[in-house]
Amino acid sequence: MAGSDRTWRWVDGLGIFSLGLGTAQVAAPGAMNRLVGAKDTPENRAVQRWLGGAREIAAGIGIETRRGTTGWLWARVAGDALDLTLLSLVLADPRRRPDERRRATAATAAVLGVTAADITAALRLSRGAVRETRGRGTGDMAEIEAKAMITVNRPIGEVFRFWHDLENLPQFMAHLQSVRSLGGGRSRWRAKAPVGMEIEWEAEITGEEIDEFIAWRSVPSATVQNSGEVRFRPAPGGRGTEIRVLLHYRPPAGKLGSAVAKLFGEEPGQQVRDDLRRFKQVMETGEVVRSEASPEGTRTRRLIAQRPAQPLPA
């Protein structure tokens, strides 16, 4: 896990760089042109703004929301190549003054550095993705781990009781259709998967301590092997309750397996974070908060493909 954490930190850094640089290009194309030693003509401004800036922002947001991140990183590499082409045009132009050439050379060096970083991150991530889906030898996928935490401004007893009634979970866990209690610590879980598939499994409580933790695990015969635990702790100074969730999934091979993988997205941690955000909304405001652009509430995977901020059609 430590290795992949490092990759994500690296990727995050590049994402922020994209956002920063991109917004500068869109906001101040003239200054950016002077900066890299290009002539500040209207055409060059347009080039900076639309070929450069818009592309950087798109890549930044793509990376930052971790939606198809690997693809976005390669888009960055392509974008770097574009920058290098533009800069080489500046360098090749015999009408350039020496100071303009100096700046363009410096900018080229900087972009080359960034390109190298982008390629490294994209390669690391592509390799990581391959490892994740191939699993270890048996044809199974590797185990997926996800963790997230949040602070909820409600007393610990109330928060614990709400979660302890597992039938409440679908109120904030977006992928769950229902959880039905079977008695004796057993429950039946149903999840929606993409392309109309449904996944069902049975789970049992493996441990609990009032106002402290609840742990559960799928029964051995379940198609989707999974386990989870949630820990509760009073936040200091009357700030409510701290909640920490840790989940493990081992999706099966085959078509169902890839549906499960899709379900949990490229980065399962984000999905658990979304769930906890909705949990906080339910506990603090009474329900999941919706906007017209996000009528189903927080769902990071849908952020890019949002509806416009207009009322929903009747």
Added chain:
Amino acid sequence: MRANCWTGKNSVEVMDVPDPKILNSRDAIVRITSSAICGSDLHLYNGFIPTMKKGDILGHEFMGEVVETGPGVTNLSMGDRVVVPFPIACGTCGACQQGLYSVCENSNPNAPIAEKLMGRSPCGIFGYSHMLGGYPGGQAQYARVPFADIGPIKIEDGIPDEQVLFLSDIFPTGYMGAELCDITPGDVVAVWGAGPVGQFAIASAKLLGAERVIAIDRFDYRLRIAAQRAGATDVINYEQVSTLEALEDITAGRGPDACIDAVGMEAHHDIGPLHAYDRAKQAAGVETDRPHVLREAIMSCRNGGVISVIGVYGGFVDKFPMGAFMNRSLRMRTGQCHVQRYLEPLLARVRAGEIDPSFVITHRMSLEDAPRGYEMFKNKEDDCLKVVLSP
């Protein structure tokens, strides 16, 4: 219904869109009677705020009449006249309970985007990009108002719309800008930007007891309103004199006790000494906002003074004079306005006749003319200071 929608950089269009519906139990639907165009809308119009989508309904300064309420709204009924605060806030999270409504932890369903850009998310805002929630705005005939049980303020009597409309944003924003200055007797407050927000910051600094209030801008008509209507004691047109030198002069070398930035990310650059900073940027430099006013405010503020930032910034600034800021014991206070906490006290001031907020209005138009309103406000045509739209 009809609504003014963002259709791209420098372009808005009034279009037919579906009527709003209740989505959450604490929602109300408001039939809008007055709506305004804000300097913050110009940041969207000019294409500086990412995550806008074609068709997004704009507008976050509006008031109207309640026509429908969700089952969770018991304090409002059909026909109530309300002003709606621009930050969408739940009232029950830790931030709301501290009165920090504009950083409500629950009202932005798109918080993950904002978190990637800003580390943590602020509240959702009407008509203000997808990263701040993807909520349709109030430059429309109707709007859905989430958390209507804690946000909107009822206006019972016959005060005209124009005197209370700006409780939705710019009056509280200017007031908060002045309040953050912790004004004590004898204080000199300098306000960059004599737009509508700057005008209310100036008026509020006076209300809160500042000795002198200096308005800084380059449009004489705005400076004139600042002096004649908002109560500025001094004005600086920075195209005619250097802001920094004029401030030295007015304060006899002390510098203003507090500096309010009511300009934000699109500050205009004069040819001043600090302009050189930007030219010296390196190719890998990262900057999204133009922090020209911030730099001036920091350089000129008295030692130990306050920089109050109510102008909006979106991302990253470059060449921030951290050395001056740290070594001279300056303080910086910031925020989107926590409008909800100012509604009652400021309405009381309007009722008591201490201020008539309608002094900033220069243009009244129909909602259908919103595109012309944006152009006029942006280009300062016809001495435009504030446009009010009626649907």
